[in-house]
Amino acid sequence: MAAFVFYLFAAAAVLGAAMCVLQRNPVASAMWLMSTMFSLAAIFILLGAELIGILQVLVYVGAILVVFLFVIMLLNVARTSSDLRGPASLGATVVVAGLLVVELAALWQYTPRRLAADIAQAPAFADPARVFAAGAAARQATAAQGVVGALAAPLFQTYLVPFEVTSVLLLAAIIGAVVLAKRNI
Amino acid sequence: MKGFLLLSILKMLFVFTVIMVGVALLTLLERKVSAWMQNRHGPNRVGWAGLLQPAADGLKNILKEETYPALATRTLFFLAPAMSFIPALLLSAVIPFAAPLPLDFDFALGQLGRFAWHGAMPMVVADLPIGFLFVLAISSLGVYGVALAGWSSNSKYALLGGLRASAQMISYEVAMGMSLIPVLLLSGNVSFGAIIRDQQAGLWYVLPLFLSFFIFLVSGFAETNRLPFDLPEAESELIAGYHTEYSAMKFSFFFIAEYANVVTVCAMVTTLFFGGWDIPGHWDEQGGVLQTLATGGFFFLKLMFWIFVVMWVRWTLPRFRYDQLMALGWKVLTPLALAYIIVMCVAIYLIEHVAGLTDPTLRSLALFGVNVVIGLLVFGLLDSGVFIRGADRRPAASEVVG
Numbered sequence: 001m002a003a004f005v006f007y008l009f010a011a012a013a014v015l016g017a018a019m020c021v022l023q024r025n026p027v028a029s030a031m032w033l034m035s036t037m038f039s040l041a042a043i044f045i046l047l048g049a050e051l052i053g054i055l056q057v058l059v060y061v062g063a064i065l066v067v068f069l070f071v072i073m074l075l076n077v078a079r080t081s082s083d084l085r086g087p088a089s090l091g092a093t094v095v096v097a098g099l100l101v102v103e104l105a106a107l108w109q110y111t112p113r114r115l116a117a118d119i120a121q122a123p124a125f126a127d128p129a130r131v132f133a134a135g136a137a138a139r140q141a142t143a144a145q146g147v148v149g150a151l152a153a154p155l156f157q158t159y160l161v162p163f164e165v166t167s168v169l170l171l172a173a174i175i176g177a178v179v180l181a182k183r184n185i
Numbered sequence: 186m187k188g189f190l191l192l193s194i195l196k197m198l199f200v201f202t203v204i205m206v207g208v209a210l211l212t213l214l215e216r217k218v219s220a221w222m223q224n225r226h227g228p229n230r231v232g233w234a235g236l237l238q239p240a241a242d243g244l245k246n247i248l249k250e251e252t253y254p255a256l257a258t259r260t261l262f263f264l265a266p267a268m269s270f271i272p273a274l275l276l277s278a279v280i281p282f283a284a285p286l287p288l289d290f291d292f293a294l295g296q297l298g299r300f301a302w303h304g305a306m307p308m309v310v311a312d313l314p315i316g317f318l319f320v321l322a323i324s325s326l327g328v329y330g331v332a333l334a335g336w337s338s339n340s341k342y343a344l345l346g347g348l349r350a351s352a353q354m355i356s357y358e359v360a361m362g363m364s365l366i367p368v369l370l371l372s373g374n375v376s377f378g379a380i381i382r383d384q385q386a387g388l389w390y391v392l393p394l395f396l397s398f399f400i401f402l403v404s405g406f407a408e409t410n411r412l413p414f415d416l417p418e419a420e421s422e423l424i425a426g427y428h429t430e431y432s433a434m435k436f437s438f439f440f441i442a443e444y445a446n447v448v449t450v451c452a453m454v455t456t457l458f459f460g461g462w463d464i465p466g467h468w469d470e471q472g473g474v475l476q477t478l479a480t481g482g483f484f485f486l487k488l489m490f491w492i493f494v495v496m497w498v499r500w501t502l503p504r505f506r507y508d509q510l511m512a513l514g515w516k517v518l519t520p521l522a523l524a525y526i527i528v529m530c531v532a533i534y535l536i537e538h539v540a541g542l543t544d545p546t547l548r549s550l551a552l553f554g555v556n557v558v559i560g561l562l563v564f565g566l567l568d569s570g571v572f573i574r575g576a577d578r579r580p581a582a583s584e585v586v587g
Contacts (some may be wrong), residue, residue: 031333039383062321062325062328063358
């Protein structure tokens with residue numbers, strides 16, 4: 001049952017991503033991207049990460065894509081012709097697509113066991129036993145601390161300093177955007 | 186498992202029917218309330234005292250011709266009403282509307298197999314552990330229907346309405362989300378069930394978190410695009426805003442969505458700040474069929490009160506100007522919500538860890554004392570006219586930055 005639901009949403013996600021690239025109308029592309037985000041949220045929820053799934057919808061679908069749509073509607077990009085034609089663009093397309101195919105082929109060899117072995121050898125922060133014990137760590141944390149607590153405890157206790165540094169970085173980006181957009185405040 | 190499925194389907198049917206019939210009757214109620222406030226009779230020709238007016242409206246809208254504007258983006262024009270309607274309906278799935286019902290059955294139905302359920306059944310379609318985060322996420326999707334309807338109509342008025350709607354809904358979503366963080370801090374949980382239990386043990390959250398309630402209610406009006414924040418469809422400026430080009434049933438889908446959103450926001454206010462289905466006292470916590478029925482009825486009464494308040498406000502207050510709307514959202518409500526979070530963090534920490542008050546009622550009373558002080562300060566400041574100016578004190582043209 002879970003596998004069936006997973007493949008259903010995985011197919012929907014891939015279809016949405018493909019249609020997002022293939023559509024000519026940018027608003028339709030944004031809508032297909034939205035369907036991909038929803039499918040990803042469903043897969044997160046299937047994995048027991050309800051909070052991440054909901055944040056996926058809240059942040060990407062609810063905020064970022066709305067801003068996309070806003071910009072697309074105001075700019076009315078639909079009228080401009082595509083400038084991705086011609087031999088130079090075709091060459092670049094083939095190169096990038098080829099690289100991605102090679103990467104996909106390389107990833108195909110990554111079984112969970114090999115990934116766990118690689119992580120164990122690397123000087124990483126994560127303990128592979130905690131990550132790959134069939135999601136047992138996540139399940140235990142959720143049972144002990146609740147859905148939100150399982151995410152909040154590592155974020156605001158273990159990794160508090162990186163989290164705060166990231167927020168300062170984002171703040172700097174926001175201030176930079178405001179300064180660039182509005183010369184005379 | 187099958188018992189759970191059966192109960193879920195029954196609850197879905199129940200909630201869907203109640204919401205759809207309720208929304209139809211709300212359109213009548215709105216016209217009756219407005220008539221009452223304007224000293225008229227309101228619709229009174231169809232059925233007893235106009236009770237069948239929604240059915241007549243529905244029939245008219247189904248039989249009317251569906252028009253498509255020339256050069257409209259057909260697919261999106263067709264999808265937009267559904268996209269504003271579906272999120273509104275989805276939300277009703279997570280709000281608990283009565284005390285858990287004790288059930289005990291075990292029977293077999295031929296080919297279908299055995300249906301069994303033992304214990305208390307939560308009176309909510311989906312008892313999600315993420316609770317009202319789901320509501321925040323899904324309610325943020327309502328903007329798509331409005332924005333796409335405006336864009337795909339290929340009409341200037343509709344586009345302006347759609348753009349206004351997206352700007353307004355994104356802006357007020359921030360204040361709405363922020364205003365709920367103190368609720369999280371106090372209850373220590375995001376699921377509706379836990380929040381209601383905490384309010385049963387102590388006081389209803391409207392007392393210890395009054396300012397949250399105020400910010401949530403104001404941003405709720407803005408999120409549902411109701412007066413005094415109905416700028417997306419301001420008829421004196423934009424004809425009808427985003428649904429200018431819509432006719433027949435597609436038009437009425439926008440109306441169903443609006444009223445379903447009103448029901449959801451009122452249900453959220455009831456659940457988060459007025460105890461949900463809680464009846465004061467401890468009688469309703471014993472569990473039993475009678476308790477479920479009584480709490481369901483009490484929830485309905487609270488819900489109807491808030492729906493009435495929404496209508497009352499609509500027929501009382503004039504519409505905001507657009508710059509006032511944005512100033513209220515970004516310069517008043519959002520900073521207020523942020524400051525309130527900080528004050529509440531400190532207050533809850535001091536009360537629970539320094540003063541050592543762990544009894545829910547005492548804790549809530551102490552927070553209520555803090556809120557009286559904050560409320561007097563905030564409303565005194567808002568009333569002084571420094572942040573929001575009335576129409577008689579319009580800014581000079583040089584002051585307006587656009």
